[in-house]
Amino acid sequence: MSWKSIVSRAESLLGGRAPAVDLSLLGKSESTLLIDRVRSLAATTNHKLVPVICAELQNNPHNNIKYPKWPAAFSTKSKTSMFPQSLLIPMVGQLCLEKIDVDLLVLHRKMGNIFATINLALALHRTIADLSVPQTEFDRDNWLKNMESGNNFAVLAGDILLASASLELASYRIPKVVETISVAITDAVRAEFSDLMVEPAGNVTRSESVSLLKQWLDHITLRHGSLLGECCAATVVLNSPTTFNEKLSKTARHFGTTWACLSRLIEERAFFNQMCILRCLGGDLPMVPHITCILTSSCLRLKVSASNRPRTMTAIGFTESGLPEPTLADLCWISLEDDSEATKLYSYSMNSLSAQLQNAFRDLTRTKEATDGVHALAKESVDFLLSEAGCQNNCD
Structure with a gap:
C-alpha cells in the first residue's frame, strides 16, 4: 500500500485529480505574468514569494502552466507525497452521505x-518582507526596489485569490458556508499572533514541558488545522442546507482538523529523521551547525549544543508551502x-492525535456501509496515515 495507489483510487472515485x-x-498569460515575474525575483532578490510559487507548481498539477529550464533557485526539499488535503474535503463530504451523489460531488470539489x-x-501574504532593515548594505537601493516589487506582487496576487475564493463561497448562496470558512480564515490570521509566535515559553522544567505541546498544537491548529476542518464541516452543510446536522458537522470539522495536525506532525518527524541520518553519515548541515547526532541502541537522536542553541522559531529549517515554519522541536530546543x-x-502527541482521528472516523461512518x-x-x-504515525513513533 502507498499514498500513490490510495490517491489514484481517490481520483477515480471523487471526480479527478486533487x-x-x-x-x-492571476492573468490570462500566466506564463508571462507569473513565471517570468518569479524568475526575475529569483534572479535579483531572496524574496520568500519565490519558494512559495515553486512549491505550488511542484505539488499541484497545472496543465496550462509551462516552466521549462526551471533554475535551481526554484527547487524545494521534496515533493508532497501524502494524501492531498484538497481531495480530503470531497471525500469527507461524500462520506457523510448514504451513497455517492454526483451533483454534490461537484460542490464538494469546488470547496476543495x-x-x-x-x-x-x-x-x-505571509511572504511580505520587512523593508525597514535591508539584509545587505551592498546595492541598497536595488535591494529595496526589488523587494518592494516582490511585496507588491505578493499583496496583489494574494488579494486576487482571496477575492476569487470569496466569490466562489458566495455562489453557494448559503450563509452558513460563508460564515464557516470566514472563521477559518480568521483563525489562520490569528496564528501569526499565537503564543508560539509572539512569546514562546522561556526556560522550562521537564515537568512543565506539556505546556510546550499545548502551544504548538494551538498554533498548528490555527494555521493549518482550522481551514481544513471548517471546509470539511462546510460539506455537511452543502449536503443538507435546510436541515443542518450540527453534530455531524462538528465531527467532520474535528476529523479534518486532526488529519491536518497529524499530517503535519508526521512531516516534521520525517524531516528530522532525514536530517539526523545525514548528520550521522557525515553530511553537511550548514544551516543547523548547533545540531549533532547521537546514535543509540534504539534510534537516531538529535542533540542541540547548549552553548549555541537556536534563538528563532524556525532555526531547524523545516518548510511548508515554501515558507519556514516553527516546529515542536524548535519550541523545545x-x-x-x-x-x-x-x-x-x-510520541505523545502522535498517539493522542491518532486516537482522536480514529474516533472521529468511527463517528463519521456510523451509518455508512463498510x-x-x-x-x-x-x-x-x-489506516495508512496512522501507520505512518506509528512508523515515526520509534524513539521512546
Missing part, C-alpha cells in the same frame, strides 16, 4: 478548490538543552 488553485486568476486558493493566498523531551512530546467505495477509501487512507 482540486488545485486556478492560476489563470476554495481551500487550495485560500491556502495559497495566505501563504503569499529554545526552552530545553536537548531533544530528549521533544522526542517524548512527538462495503461502500468511499468508506473503504477513507478507511484505507486513515
Whole structure:
C-alpha cells in the first residue's frame, strides 16, 4: 500500500485529480505574468514569494502552466507525497452521505478548490518582507526596489485569490458556508499572533514541558488545522442546507482538523529523521551547525549544543508551502538543552492525535456501509496515515 495507489483510487472515485488553485486568476498569460515575474525575483532578490510559487507548481498539477529550464533557485526539499488535503474535503463530504451523489460531488470539489486558493493566498501574504532593515548594505537601493516589487506582487496576487475564493463561497448562496470558512480564515490570521509566535515559553522544567505541546498544537491548529476542518464541516452543510446536522458537522470539522495536525506532525518527524541520518553519515548541515547526532541502541537522536542553541522559531529549517515554519522541536530546543523531551512530546502527541482521528472516523461512518467505495477509501487512507504515525513513533 502507498499514498500513490490510495490517491489514484481517490481520483477515480471523487471526480479527478486533487482540486488545485486556478492560476489563470492571476492573468490570462500566466506564463508571462507569473513565471517570468518569479524568475526575475529569483534572479535579483531572496524574496520568500519565490519558494512559495515553486512549491505550488511542484505539488499541484497545472496543465496550462509551462516552466521549462526551471533554475535551481526554484527547487524545494521534496515533493508532497501524502494524501492531498484538497481531495480530503470531497471525500469527507461524500462520506457523510448514504451513497455517492454526483451533483454534490461537484460542490464538494469546488470547496476543495476554495481551500487550495485560500491556502495559497495566505501563504503569499505571509511572504511580505520587512523593508525597514535591508539584509545587505551592498546595492541598497536595488535591494529595496526589488523587494518592494516582490511585496507588491505578493499583496496583489494574494488579494486576487482571496477575492476569487470569496466569490466562489458566495455562489453557494448559503450563509452558513460563508460564515464557516470566514472563521477559518480568521483563525489562520490569528496564528501569526499565537503564543508560539509572539512569546514562546522561556526556560522550562521537564515537568512543565506539556505546556510546550499545548502551544504548538494551538498554533498548528490555527494555521493549518482550522481551514481544513471548517471546509470539511462546510460539506455537511452543502449536503443538507435546510436541515443542518450540527453534530455531524462538528465531527467532520474535528476529523479534518486532526488529519491536518497529524499530517503535519508526521512531516516534521520525517524531516528530522532525514536530517539526523545525514548528520550521522557525515553530511553537511550548514544551516543547523548547533545540531549533532547521537546514535543509540534504539534510534537516531538529535542533540542541540547548549552553548549555541537556536534563538528563532524556525532555526531547524523545516518548510511548508515554501515558507519556514516553527516546529515542536524548535519550541523545545529554545526552552530545553536537548531533544530528549521533544522526542517524548512527538510520541505523545502522535498517539493522542491518532486516537482522536480514529474516533472521529468511527463517528463519521456510523451509518455508512463498510462495503461502500468511499468508506473503504477513507478507511484505507486513515489506516495508512496512522501507520505512518506509528512508523515515526520509534524513539521512546
